[in-house]
Amino acid sequence: MLVQPNQPVKKGQAIFQFDRRPYQYAVDAAEAELTKALQLPDVLTSNVAGSIQAVIKARSALAYARSQVAMMRGLEQWVDQENADEAAVRQAEAALESSRARGGAKIDGTYAAIEAAQAKLDRARYYLDNTTLYAPEDGVIVNMQVRPGMVAGIYRIGALASLICDADRYLLASYDQEVLLYVEPGQPVEIALDRFPGRIFKGTLVDVWPSGAGQLLPSGALPSFKPVPEETPQGRFAARIRFDDADPRFIMGAQGSAAIYAGSSFGFKALRRIGIRAYSWLNWLYPLPF
Numbered sequence: 001m002l003v004q005p006n007q008p009v010k011k012g013q014a015i016f017q018f019d020r021r022p023y024q025y026a027v028d029a030a031e032a033e034l035t036k037a038l039q040l041p042d043v044l045t046s047n048v049a050g051s052i053q054a055v056i057k058a059r060s061a062l063a064y065a066r067s068q069v070a071m072m073r074g075l076e077q078w079v080d081q082e083n084a085d086e087a088a089v090r091q092a093e094a095a096l097e098s099s100r101a102r103g104g105a106k107i108d109g110t111y112a113a114i115e116a117a118q119a120k121l122d123r124a125r126y127y128l129d130n131t132t133l134y135a136p137e138d139g140v141i142v143n144m145q146v147r148p149g150m151v152a153g154i155y156r157i158g159a160l161a162s163l164i165c166d167a168d169r170y171l172l173a174s175y176d177q178e179v180l181l182y183v184e185p186g187q188p189v190e191i192a193l194d195r196f197p198g199r200i201f202k203g204t205l206v207d208v209w210p211s212g213a214g215q216l217l218p219s220g221a222l223p224s225f226k227p228v229p230e231e232t233p234q235g236r237f238a239a240r241i242r243f244d245d246a247d248p249r250f251i252m253g254a255q256g257s258a259a260i261y262a263g264s265s266f267g268f269k270a271l272r273r274i275g276i277r278a279y280s281w282l283n284w285l286y287p288l289p290f
Contacts, residue, residue, distance in 0.1 A: 005144040005161070009135040016133040016146070016160060023128040030121035037117035139165040164252055170206065171243065173258040174236040180208060182262040189241050192276050193256035197283035200276065205260055206240040 003015045135141075144161040171191060175183075189203040216223060241258055243250070259276045261269050 001144070001146060001148050003141055005141055008140055008166075009138070009163075011135055011138050013135045014132050015135050015141060018131040018133070020128060020131045023124065023131055026124040027121070027128050030117070030124040034114070034117040034121050037114045133160075135163065137163065137165040137167060139163045169243070169250065171203065171241040171258065172209075172238045173241060173260075174238050175260075176236055180237060180239075183208060183239070183260055184262065188261050189258055190261070190273065190276055191241065191243070191256060191258045192280035192283075193250075193254050194283055195251075195254050195256075196280075198281050200280060202244040203241045203258070204244060206242050209238040209240060211235045211237055 001015075002017055003009055003013070009015060140163070142162050142164055143159075146160040183205065185205055185207050187205045189205055191201040191203050193199070193201065239258075239260065241260075257276055257279050259272045261272065263269075
């Protein structure tokens with residue numbers, strides 16, 4: 001653990017260090033295998049050369065045995081020797097072909113065994129390099145669950161911590177469906193946050209998100225359309241709002257009220273401006289729903 005919770009981090013900053021030893025051992029073993037594989041061309045060349053010499057030797061012995069058979073006029077000893085030398089020639093020639101076959105296994109001009117050893121080493125180095133975890137964005141580390149010496153686990157079912165990114169922050173405000181009739185992206189917004197009584201922040205409406213109630217999950221069951229109970233409130237839609245002036249004190253989970261100024265009616269806009277300012281100033285006294 002190279003950072004403390006709730007402190008800013010920069011993109012590329014090291015934030016966690018895992019135990020490198022098992023991965024370093026794997027890299028060492030892969031490097032040894034690659035070194036052995038790099039010797040393969042010399043070994044194969046030597047094997048082929050030795051097989052060629054064995055064929056030459058066997059053929060020479062066979063020629064000598066045949067000359068002795070001709071001289072001794074079929075003496076049993078040299079007939080047997082000739083047969084043995086013929087077998088030795090066939091065995092030596094087979095060994096030569098086998099050596100040449102082993103030396104011919106290549107991929108784009110490189111021996112397959114070397115390619116496999118290099119790929120194994122590259123993978124081991126990749127895992128070793130990823131034992132250090134770096135921040136992908138500027139932000140703040142929160143909800144840190146890991147401590148030095150803890151086993152993080154071999155299954156990816158949890159998280160070590162959470163990173164709240166500084167970039168692309170936005171505010172979500174939920175509204176009833178009927179009040180969004182004249183709302184369009186790009187309209188001005190005023191925001192009152194409960195953490196800052198008496199202050200009004202400027203923003204711009206980015207878009208309105210669809211309601212999750214309209215999503216049907218794929219299944220084999222036939223959909224049923226039952227009436228919603230009267231006491232159940234209607235589904236609300238979330239509007240995404242971007243602050244015109246980013247403030248580093250804005251934190252996730254902050255609540256408040258947001259007024260979207262749609263249409264051209266000056267009177268209603270004025271009343272809405274008064275209402276949201278009253279909401280903000282009343283937060284000095286007591287948090288009121290709005």
